Amino acid sequence: MLVTRGFKGKRRGGDADRLRLPPGQFLTPEFPVLTAGPTQQTQIDRWTLALQHGGSLLGKWSWEQFEGLPQTEITSDIHCVTKWSKFDTRWRGVTIDDLLRAAGLDAAPTGFLMAHCDGGYTTNLLVADLIGARAMIATHFDDLPLLPSHGGPARLLVPHLYFWKSAKWVRRLAFREEDSPGFWESQGYHLRGDPWREQRYEGDQ
Numbered sequence: 706m707l708v709t710r711g712f713k714g715k716r717r718g719g720d721a722d723r724l725r726l727p728p729g730q731f732l733t734p735e736f737p738v739l740t741a742g743p744t745q746q747t748q749i750d751r752w753t754l755a756l757q758h759g760g761s762l763l764g765k766w767s768w769e770q771f772e773g774l775p776q777t778e779i780t781s782d783i784h785c786v787t788k789w790s791k792f793d794t795r796w797r798g799v800t801i802d803d804l805l806r807a808a809g810l811d812a813a814p815t816g817f818l819m820a821h822c823d824g825g826y827t828t829n830l831l832v833a834d835l836i837g838a839r840a841m842i843a844t845h846f847d848d849l850p851l852l853p854s855h856g857g858p859a860r861l862l863v864p865h866l867y868f869w870k871s872a873k874w875v876r877r878l879a880f881r882e883e884d885s886p887g888f889w890e891s892q893g894y895h896l897r898g899d900p901w902r903e904q905r906y907e908g909d910q
């Protein structure tokens with residue numbers, strides 16, 4: 706089958722690509738692995754995902770239960786704060802909206818969220834950045850189960866923020882009223898990390 710690619714895909718490095726790159730980023734066809742510490746080897750039969758609000762548990766899913774939730778595909782560009790960007794990455798998983806619905810919530814709690822991972826990595830987020838089909842718990846990349854190096858069996862995906870917010874091996878999402886820094890944020894990175902506003906470091910507007 707002959708597939709004709711759209712105008713955008715034709716000229717790598719052309720004007721269309723440059724407009725698509727946030728300031729200070731360069732385009733790579735690679736998929737680099739960036740992890741602080743060792744790759745986690747999480748066993749599916751021991752995996753659970755928990756949703757918390759303050760001290761209380763809103764929901765908890767085993768792998769089997771999680772696989773039964775509505776699946777969504779997202780194709781998006783991703784941007785790492787170390788300046789590589791990758792276009793058109795294809796993911797499948799469960800949107801945060803669907804996760805909230807599965808927990809029986811009509812609306813997301815207001816405020817903030819901390820994502821907690823196997824291995825101890827954390828990252829803080831605005832709840833507003835997670836809803837409206839802009840974020841998911843991703844289990845597949847390019848139709849294949851997510852490799853451990855890229856956060857498999859499941860990672861948070863928030864592609865409109867710098868990629869450090871997309872927490873690999875995520876296991877617990879904790880809603881909270883106050884914001885506080887996660888792992889990289891407490892080492893000088895920005896609390897929100899919008900690549901289009903170049904919010905790389907603490908103090909960037």
Ligand SMILES: Nc1nc2c(c(=O)[nH]1)N[C@H]1C(S)=C(S)[C@@H](COP(=O)(O)O)O[C@H]1N2
Nearest residue numbers: 737738739740741822826855869871872873
């Ligand atoms: N648990 C965990 N998640 C993480 C990280 C990490 O060190 N541990 N690194 C972050 C950073 S800095 C980036 S750029 C992306 C890299 O994801 P990748 O290895 O799939 O490219 O994962 C993010 N999520």
Ligand SMILES: [Mo]
Nearest residue numbers: 739785786869
């Ligand atoms: Mo990163």
